[in-house]
Amino acid sequence: MSTGSISIKGLSHSYGATAVLKDIHLDVSPGEFVAIVGPSGSGKSTLLSLLSGYLKPTSGVLERTGTTRTVHQADGLYPWLTVEGNLALGLPKLDAASKRRAVSDMVGRIGLTGFEKAFPHALSGGMRQRVEIGRALCGGTDVLMLDEPFSALDYLTRLKMRGELCRLLEDQPRTVILVTHDIEEATQLADRVLVLSERPASIVYELKIDVPRPRDVTAPGVVDATKAVLKAMGYEP
């Protein structure tokens, strides 16, 4: 399976006079899971917009292979489409019969059997989030970008969703960039965690995490990594 790679050199971005990102260097190899944490307003969502090609950087070089899809911070499901309809958006090239099969397969994998014909407003926050992730994974994008995908959910649901994301990715491995406020989430899921500084943000800390999967939040390697990241962000108990 071809998955995308990303290479960024000396990338900076400003909105008008507001400098948001400053001199970012980052290489992501195919299949890698990278998590980005940082203070609110530091430019994490902006970085994803740049990576997906929605914004053009003010300066610097950004190279990328493969297609990208983003699971957005705000509700990105189309409210006029059912669960099935939203999932089918991910499969534009299939004929009707294979599309139906692929959609019902994905409905099963995100645990929404019986809700195929439901509209997003009739789903819970966690269900909607699963549909969004399912839609992004339908039809195989190379790079999956997640912008605080679980931040609106309660703690237990968040833990469950992490497990489900891992399971989905095991079936369909791909490059993942996860933006999150939740440091535990980053260290439990990612191969590598990057910490951004305050605005204008650059990468101030980087940690590789070599704990084998599946990982539990309470696994020693994950706990150590969480402590290290917290320390890098200036939090000392």
Added chain:
Amino acid sequence: MDTKHIRNSINSWLYPSLTFGTLLLIWWLASARGYLSEQFFPTPAAFVTGFREEFASGSLLRDTLASLSRVAAGYALSVAAGVPLGMILGTVLGARLALLPLLNFLRSLSPLAWIPFAIFWIGIGHGAVIFLIVIAALPTIALSTMAAVAGIPKVYFRVAQDYDLKGIHRLTRVIFPAILPQLVTTLRVAMGLCWLVMVAGEMLAGNTGLGYLIHDANNGLRLDLIVVGMVMIGLLGMLCDRLLMFLTRLPGIRWGYDR
């Protein structure tokens, strides 16, 4: 749950019936007791007689059909042109810059100001009334469609980009469904406007129709027939709005009201 549902649907008939019933009662009492002189307002009995007369002669049906067909034609033309125009205005900056002032000018200009030209160009009758309806409804529909497009959350366009919805698909599969709930509201407002303009247009530039019926009755001092025209216009306008309201129950539209 079920009994609540039944009670609601009974109430939705009962309450309006009470309102109208009370008004009828007041009208009847005021006329019978002589508080309301026949010189100022017809009695219920005169109204019924007038209604029967108009109905029996067939002229009520003829006027109603004339009015309905004008509203239908003017409305259809306005929607068919106004909605696409509004979508273009909402998505193409150049079109917006070029046409927005003109549309705002037209909207601020009362359609009735066009009556002299409508008669001068088209002549009294069908065409002139339809022209007046279109000149009133089209700018309103186009402008509020445009506003609806401007209000679409940015994230829908980013999703469209991720999922390769470009060009015509962006228009038909993202922009159009995204504005549908607001479009239904626009369509209801525009329908009300069409009725208003139809009446005024027929009074001044028509020779048939319910508006003309009122105009004609006024000339003949037939207060009863004026009220017959008024009642028909009000009832039919309500009916049209009701029909459009059914649209809000469609699954592709209801999401806009259920959130």
